Amino acid sequence: MSGEFTARNKVAIVGYAQSQVVRRGTETVGMTALKTAQAAIADAGLRVDQIDGFVAAQSLPSAGAHELIDGTSFVSADWLSRHLGTQPSYCVGFTGWGQLSGSMSMAINAVASGAARYVLLHRALYNPPGKYGNNPMTEARNERQWGVPQGFFGPIPPIAMVANEYLRRYGGTREVLGRIAVEARKNGARLPWSYWYGKPLSLEDYMAEPLLNDPLCRFDCDIPVQGVGVVILTTAERARDMPHQPVYISSYASGYPRNHRIPLHWTLDEMEEAGEDLGKRLWSAAGFGPRDVQLAQPYDAFSPFVPLWLEALGFCPRGEAHRFIMDGGIDSDDPRSIAAISGGGTIGNGRLHGVPQMMECYLQTAGRAGERQREVTNAVSSYSSPHLGGGAIVYTNTP
Amino acid sequence: MTDRPLPVPDAVSAPYWAACARHVLTLPRCSQCATFTSLPDETCPHCHSLDPRFSFEEVSGRGQVRTWTVIRQSFLNGFDVPFLLVDVQLDDQPHVRMIGRLLDGPETPLQLGDRVVVAFEDVTAGVSVPAFALEKAA
Ligand SMILES: [Zn+2]
Numbered sequence: 388m389s390g391e392f393t394a395r396n397k398v399a400i401v402g403y404a405q406s407q408v409v410r411r412g413t414e415t416v417g418m419t420a421l422k423t424a425q426a427a428i429a430d431a432g433l434r435v436d437q438i439d440g441f442v443a444a445q446s447l448p449s450a451g452a453h454e455l456i457d458g459t460s461f462v463s464a465d466w467l468s469r470h471l472g473t474q475p476s477y478c479v480g481f482t483g484w485g486q487l488s489g490s491m492s493m494a495i496n497a498v499a500s501g502a503a504r505y506v507l508l509h510r511a512l513y514n515p516p517g518k519y520g521n522n523p524m525t526e527a528r529n530e531r532q533w534g535v536p537q538g539f540f541g542p543i544p545p546i547a548m549v550a551n552e553y554l555r556r557y558g559g560t561r562e563v564l565g566r567i568a569v570e571a572r573k574n575g576a577r578l579p580w581s582y583w584y585g586k587p588l589s590l591e592d593y594m595a596e597p598l599l600n601d602p603l604c605r606f607d608c609d610i611p612v613q614g615v616g617v618v619i620l621t622t623a624e625r626a627r628d629m630p631h632q633p634v635y636i637s638s639y640a641s642g643y644p645r646n647h648r649i650p651l652h653w654t655l656d657e658m659e660e661a662g663e664d665l666g667k668r669l670w671s672a673a674g675f676g677p678r679d680v681q682l683a684q685p686y687d688a689f690s691p692f693v694p695l696w697l698e699a700l701g702f703c704p705r706g707e708a709h710r711f712i713m714d715g716g717i718d719s720d721d722p723r724s725i726a727a728i729s730g731g732g733t734i735g736n737g738r739l740h741g742v743p744q745m746m747e748c749y750l751q752t753a754g755r756a757g758e759r760q761r762e763v764t765n766a767v768s769s770y771s772s773p774h775l776g777g778g779a780i781v782y783t784n785t786p
Numbered sequence: 787m788t789d790r791p792l793p794v795p796d797a798v799s800a801p802y803w804a805a806c807a808r809h810v811l812t813l814p815r816c817s818q819c820a821t822f823t824s825l826p827d828e829t830c831p832h833c834h835s836l837d838p839r840f841s842f843e844e845v846s847g848r849g850q851v852r853t854w855t856v857i858r859q860s861f862l863n864g865f866d867v868p869f870l871l872v873d874v875q876l877d878d879q880p881h882v883r884m885i886g887r888l889l890d891g892p893e894t895p896l897q898l899g900d901r902v903v904v905a906f907e908d909v910t911a912g913v914s915v916p917a918f919a920l921e922k923a924a
Pocket of ligand 1: 816817818819820821830831832833834835838
């Protein structure tokens with residue numbers, strides 16, 4: 388994005404709904420999406436027939452054995468709009484890596500350009516039956532032949548290797564990751580919709596947990612769930628006359644794929660370089676910087692993403708986030724901290740792919756966070772990783 | 787007979803796996819800019835040629851450990867856990883990195899930058915897979 392982001396503060400979130408987060412659905416994820424969409428439309432003070440734009444973050448869990456059925460294993464924008472009974476003028480789905488940040492950018496662009504007046508953005512997650520990611524592979528073909536024969540496969544080894552390099556290079560210990568997981572579960576335990584509601588995690592239990600792929604244990608990884616998050620966006624002008632404090636989008640920025648390597652071979656160097664580049668573009672487009680931000684919600688599907696994002700977004704110098712975390716810099720019970728996982732993240736909610744980060748930024752910036760409410764004017768959320776096409780979004784209530 | 791997933795050579799990778807069977811590590815090298823890359827693709831990641839015509843050329847297989855993990859639970863069949871995977875930056879060209887098992891064992895004490903050299907595991911008749919071993923002190 389150029390330094391002249393012409394949509395800066397021109398688009399606002401005006402309503403939301405969050406479904407219960409459950410391990411397995413008792414209804415189709417499509418039905419959960421319909422109910423959540425109706426609730427979000429009502430929350431914004433709108434009627435269903437006023438929604439003329441639909442944007443979905445619609446990539447699905449690719450692991451596990453299941454058929455791809457729209458409305459059952461994923462929910463497209465087309466499916467949702469058809470079953471709500473609307474005739475939108477703009478109806479699209481984002482299928483790249485940066486699910487939440489990418490789809491948000493499409494929704495923002497649609498409103499800013501006038502392609503739609505009121506855009507409904509949804510993210511629906513389905514948890515397929517069976518063991519997530521278990522792979523009875525006997526042959527390694529195509530790109531897989533370059534890593535699988537050596538035993539390199541699955542979602543955890545890539546980030547485990549990056550986490551090991553980070554901690555060894557900068558002098559942190561496994562307790563840094565433990566602090567993140569414990570903070571996420573503390574906050575998730577306070578959220579009535581969370582899968583982990585009422586179930587915090589102690590640091591003692593974290594430290595006693597056997598490792599899966601050093602230095603990560605299962606508490607560093609989010610758990611697959613079914614759940615849906617929805618927000619409604621419109622122009623800043625229309626937002627003024629709507630029921631809730633509008634939350635304006637100041638900027639967004641996406642990363643893009645970096646060096647060509649075997650599938651899922653990530654490197655700390657590339658993640659840091661991509662993050663620094665993304666951070667510069669993000670704040671340049673916003674017109675302010677991390678010092679002006681009171682709330683950060685970095686992506687946490689794996690705990691090591693948190694320090695990497697805190698550094699990418701400019702809250703700590705490179706290599707310093709582990710100290711920041713150990714010093715209480717993310718503790719939501721400290722009003723001076725940036726409360727980096729106050730919304731529970733995905734470790735504290737379940738695998739909702741960036742929805743908790745977006746939702747917490749919206750709720751805190753709109754003054755709608757209830758007992759969790761903090762003094763927030765500007766906030767930032769992120770999704771996935773900057774070297775993979777992940778991105779970040781900046782919010783404000785004071786444009 | 788192993789349960790490990792075996793590589794299926796294709797038209798492009800056949801020379802690579804043939805060299806591995808002889809315990810020789812090769813890497814794809816772009817015929818346009820002579821740069822090594824981690825795996826052959828449609829284009830060269832360095833000069834972006836649409837016609838890179840990669841050839842597999844022998845490399846030293848020596849390098850330094852950039853990072854590692856001990857796999858205590860694997861998503862793949864056929865591997866006895868725990869085992870240790872190293873991410874190695876090869877001496878042959880900066881930024882070319884390769885992941886393999888460290889044959890010294892899962893409890894090997896390691897530090898960033900430790901020196902390793904390629905080794906091969908003979909997993910079944912005619913199929914050898916690259917791995918690494920700590921370089922012996924001179
Ligand atoms: Zn080339």
